[in-house]
Amino acid sequence: MERIADRVRSLVLFDAHLPRTGESHGDMVGPARAAKHVEMAENGGEGWYIPTSDASWYGVTDPEHAAWVNxxxxxxxxxxxxxxxxxxxxxxxxxxxxxECVPSTLEPHALDRVRKRHADDPAFQYRVLEASHDAMVTDPEAVTELLLEAVDIA
Structure with missing residues (x-):
């Protein structure tokens, strides 16, 4: 955004985190979740990457959709x-x-700070979508409606 903001009508954060300058994702989700990421990398990612999770962890329950996501x-x-x-x-x-997609597979306390930060920020419209993190797969119509709404925010 530092380079292209003048070409972006509206920024959409879809079940995502937006750190402040100098923060990391780990700062946002807290030390317990950050430690879990390190553990996942050490146990299955050669110490440097986090292996993929099965789509079911993200709430994709349809076997055909889960296979596609995987x-x-x-x-x-x-x-x-x-x-x-x-x-x-x-x-x-x-x-x-x-x-924000609910319910989330993340621990509620890991998201509390992030949710409050975005919900309280006047630059952002805050929406809750009752769908999985992969809502673009599980509920594409609802995602489309929200994206069309986001077009008019600016």
């Missing part, structure tokens, strides 16, 4: 969760929408 997921480098981000000021000041 074929398309890739491992996540651990450092993307640990390294502090650069400047996010333009992202935080840009009109946008934060969409």
């Amino acid at each position: 074929r398309h997921t890739t491992a996540q480098p651990l450092k993307t969760y640990q390294d502090p981000v650069g400047n996010t000021d333009r992202a935080w000041s840009h009109p946008g929408m934060f969409i």
Whole structure:
């Protein structure tokens, strides 16, 4: 966003986290979840990546959909969760929408700070979608409606 904000009508955070400048994903989800990421990398990711999770962990229950998701997921480098981000000021000041998917497979306390931060920020419209984290697979119509709504935020 620091480079392209003038070309972005609205920023949509779909069941995601937006760190402040200098924060990492681990800062946002807390030490317990950050330690779990390290454990996952050590146990199944050669110490540097987090192996993929089965789509069912994200709430995808249809076997055909789960198989499709599983074929398309890739491992996540651990450092993307640990390294502090650069400047996010333009992202935080840009009109946008934060969409939280519920229920979440993450521990509630790991998300409390993030939810409150986005819900309280006047630059963001805050929406709750009763769908899995992979709602684009499990409820594409609802996702489409929210994305169309986000177009008009600016």
